[in-house]
Amino acid sequence: MRVLQLIDSLETGGAERVAVNLANVLSAEIEKSFLCATRKEGLLKEGLSDNVNYLFLNKQKTIDFKVIKRLSTFVKTNNIDIIHAHSTSFFLATIVKISNKKTSIIWHDHYGNSEFLESRKNGILKFCSKYFSHVFSVNRNLENWAKRKLNARSVSYLPNFASVDKNLSETKLNGVSGKRIVCLANLRPQKDHFTLVEAFKSVNNLYPDWTLHCIGKDFQDEYSKKVKSKVKTLGLSRSVFFYDSKPDIYYVLSQCEIGVLSSKSEGLPIALLEYGLAGLAVIATDVGECKNVIENNVNGFLINSLDYKMLYNTLIKYIDNRKLRNEYSKHYKNYIQEHFSEKSQLEKIIKIYKDIIK
Structure with a gap:
């Protein structure tokens, strides 16, 4: 079979990483794996396998007839069986499907604000x-929402999987070394860096040699400016560091002790x-699905969102107790390797692909 992963950009977001990971692992499992970035390229392009056939469209507007024609021709020329559309790329996939009736669409819903689905626009x-043959939802809330609100033939829950270079x-x-906390999250309001910085200020008062490292896309917008201003106001400029997006995520994380997410809303965070x-x-x-990955204590x-005191107290538990850190990190690593491996999720995806092609 021939499958195209369709994604808006190759910036370092969760949906983007899933699309690249899928294109890469599928290249060894199916006849031909393709990936198309519609609007922007980015750091993740560096991690794309040489075995993946890549297309960049440079789409500039919602309805771009040149882009539609180019992608439609690409799909037809390469005999693509399935367009696996991620996030908002479903619209372009649908238009292309109309002129390529033999091609099926799978939509992968990575919607991050799954705590606030009542306000989601869906017209x-x-x-x-x-026109969707199947919908993959990254958490149970999204799965239930899709079953109630959409007209797809079938819907299933598909947890994310991680693949590291x-x-x-x-x-x-x-x-x-040995005293670093990391937050791997793009600088977006949903990720709530303010609560994290507030909690870290209290940590810094007790343990000034510990540092916080924020890795993720910096959009240089109002949110970014306010977060950095908060760091400066709290006197943390020598203890909190911002690195923007990085391609060597595993190496970055290997230099840290504690990984934290202070999000207000999530799916299943990669x-x-x-x-x-x-x-x-x-x-x-x-x-979101964080409770299905982390078994508290x-x-x-697991902590309450927007609760900087609870986050501070939890960070202190780890900092004060190296044995606890080592024990929990070992259990957690084993759990992730067993339940969220590349192999187990790939089997589910390929089964759906085969069912659709039949």
Whole structure:
């Protein structure tokens, strides 16, 4: 079979990493694997396998007839069986499907604000969904929502999986070895860096040699400016560091002890899976599917969102107790490797592909 992963950009977001990971692993499992970035390229392009056939469209507007024609021709010329459309790329996939009737669409819903689905707009999506052969939802809330709201033939829950490149080693973190906390999250309001910074200020008062490292796309917008201003106001400029997106995620994480997410809303964060593969002790807010990855007080800690005092107290538990950190990180790594492996998720995906082609 021939499958095209369709994604808006190759920036370092969760949906983008899933699309690249899928294209890469499928290249060894199916006849031909393709990936198309519609609007922007980015750091993730560096991690794309040479065995993946790549197309960049440079789409500039919602309805771009040249882009539609180019992608439609690409699909037809390469005899693509399935367009696996991620996030908002479903609209372009639907238009192309109309002129390529033999091609099927799978939509992969990575919607991050799954705690606030009642306000999600779905008019165009609902229309397009009648052309979807299947929907993959990254958490149970999204799965139930799709079954109630959309017209797709079938819907299933598909947890994310992480795949790390251990060969890259470029980024050297600031701070003291063995005393680093990392937050792998793009600078977006949903990720709530404010609560994290507030909690870390209290940590810094007790343990000034510990540092916080924020890895993720910096959009240089109002949110980014406010977060950095907060760091400066709290006197943390020598203890909190921002690195923007980085291609060598595994190497970055291997330099840290504790991985944290302070999000207000999530699906199943790939960052949490990557923390596990890198052997970090983890803390995350109890939102989305985080509770299905972290078993509180067994292999990590779950905290309430927007609660900086609870986050501070939990960070201190880890900092004060190296034995606890090592025990939880070991249990967590084993759990991630067993339940969120590339192999187990790939089997589910290929089965759906085969059912659709039949």
